[in-house]
Amino acid sequence: MANERLRILEDVEKDIAVVLQCAGNIVLELSKDKHNASFLDRQLVQFQTSISRVENELGAQIRYLTQVATGQPHEGSTYSTRKDCQMSLNRAEYAKVKLGELGRTCEAMLEQQQQI
Amino acid sequence: MANQRVLPQSKETLLQNYNKRLKDDIKSIMDNFTEIVKTAKIEDETQVSRPTQAEQDHYEMHVRAANIVRAGESLMKLVSDLKQFLILNDFPSVNDAISQQNQQLRALQDECDKKLTSLRDEIAVDLYELEEEYYSSSYSQWSSTDLPLCEAYRRRDSWASPDSSSSSTQDDREEADRTPSQEANAQHHVNGHGTTATEKP
Numbered sequence: 001m002a003n004e005r006l007r008i009l010e011d012v013e014k015d016i017a018v019v020l021q022c023a024g025n026i027v028l029e030l031s032k033d034k035h036n037a038s039f040l041d042r043q044l045v046q047f048q049t050s051i052s053r054v055e056n057e058l059g060a061q062i063r064y065l066t067q068v069a070t071g072q073p074h075e076g077s078t079y080s081t082r083k084d085c086q087m088s089l090n091r092a093e094y095a096k097v098k099l100g101e102l103g104r105t106c107e108a109m110l111e112q113q114q115q116i
Numbered sequence: 117m118a119n120q121r122v123l124p125q126s127k128e129t130l131l132q133n134y135n136k137r138l139k140d141d142i143k144s145i146m147d148n149f150t151e152i153v154k155t156a157k158i159e160d161e162t163q164v165s166r167p168t169q170a171e172q173d174h175y176e177m178h179v180r181a182a183n184i185v186r187a188g189e190s191l192m193k194l195v196s197d198l199k200q201f202l203i204l205n206d207f208p209s210v211n212d213a214i215s216q217q218n219q220q221l222r223a224l225q226d227e228c229d230k231k232l233t234s235l236r237d238e239i240a241v242d243l244y245e246l247e248e249e250y251y252s253s254s255y256s257q258w259s260s261t262d263l264p265l266c267e268a269y270r271r272r273d274s275w276a277s278p279d280s281s282s283s284s285t286q287d288d289r290e291e292a293d294r295t296p297s298q299e300a301n302a303q304h305h306v307n308g309h310g311t312t313a314t315e316k317p
Contacts, residue, residue: 005209009199013192020188023149027181030156047149054191055142061198062134069127069205076214081221088228095232099239106246 005061012057015050022047127205134201137194144187148180155180 022043029040155173162169202209 005202005206006199009195009202013195016188016191016195019145020185023145023184026149027152027156027177030153051142051145055138058138058191058194058198059135061202062131062138065198065201065205066128066131068207069131069201070207071127074204074207074210076211078214078217078221081218081225085221085225085228088225088232092228092232095235102246 005064008057009061012054015054015057018050019047019054022050130201134194134198137190141187141191141194145184148183148187152177152180152184 025043026040026047029035029043155176164172
C-alpha cells in the first residue's frame, strides 16, 4: 500500500515533466512560420491531460493525508522479531561451527589410525 | 495537553500549505502558458512601433516561460515533501510494512529452527555411538560425576525399569541416592551445554 502511493507520486513527477515538455514544444511550434496544426493539437491535449492528472492526484494524496495524519510519531518497530531471527541464525551458525570441529576431529583420528 | 493540541494544528497547517502551493503552482502554469499563447498572436495595430512591441513581447515571454519553469520546480518540491510526509505519517501503510516484515522474519526463524531440530534428531543417533566409542576407549578422561550421553541413557533406562535387573540392587540404591545430582548432570550433559572433564587427545 505504501509502495503504491509512492509509485503514484513518482508518476506525478513524470507528468510534471511532460507538462513542461509539452508547453515547450507548443511554444517552439508557434515560433515557426508554418505551424503543424495536428501536432499542436496533440501537444495541447497532452498538456491539458497531464496538468489535470497532476492536480487531481496531488489533491487526492493531500486529502488522504488530512484524514490519516496524526500529530504523533509512529512507535512500531520490528526489533523483537529481528532479534529473535538473528538469534536463530546465530544458533544455526554455532551448530555449523561445532559440527565442523567434530568433523575435523573425526578426520584427524582416522588419519592417525591409518598412519598406525 | 497544550502540546498535544499544538501538534495536530501544525500538521493541519502543513497540509493546508501543501494545498495552497498546489493550487498556486497549477494556476501559475496555466495563466503563464495562456498569456504566452495570447502574446504569440500578431496584431496589426500596436501602440508602439513594431520592433518595440516585438522586444516587449520577447521579454514578456521570457519572464512567463521562467515562471512556468519555476512553478514546475515548485511542484516537484511539493511532490518530494508529500513523499516525505507520507513515509512519516501514513500509519496504515507503516503498520502494514511492519507486520509484513515481522511475518517474513518469523517465517525465516521458524524454518531455521525446524531445520536445526531435524538436524539435532539426525545427529543424536550418531553422537550416541560416537560417545560410546570415545568413552570406552583409552583416550577418554571422564570423571564419575560427569556422565557421557550413552551412560546417561543406559542409567535412565535402568531407572525406568527397576525390576529388569536384580543383580545390582545395591548399585541401584546408590544410583537412587545419586539420582538427583546424576540426573541433573546427565541432563546438563545431554543438553550439550555442560562443561565436561573430557579433553581431546
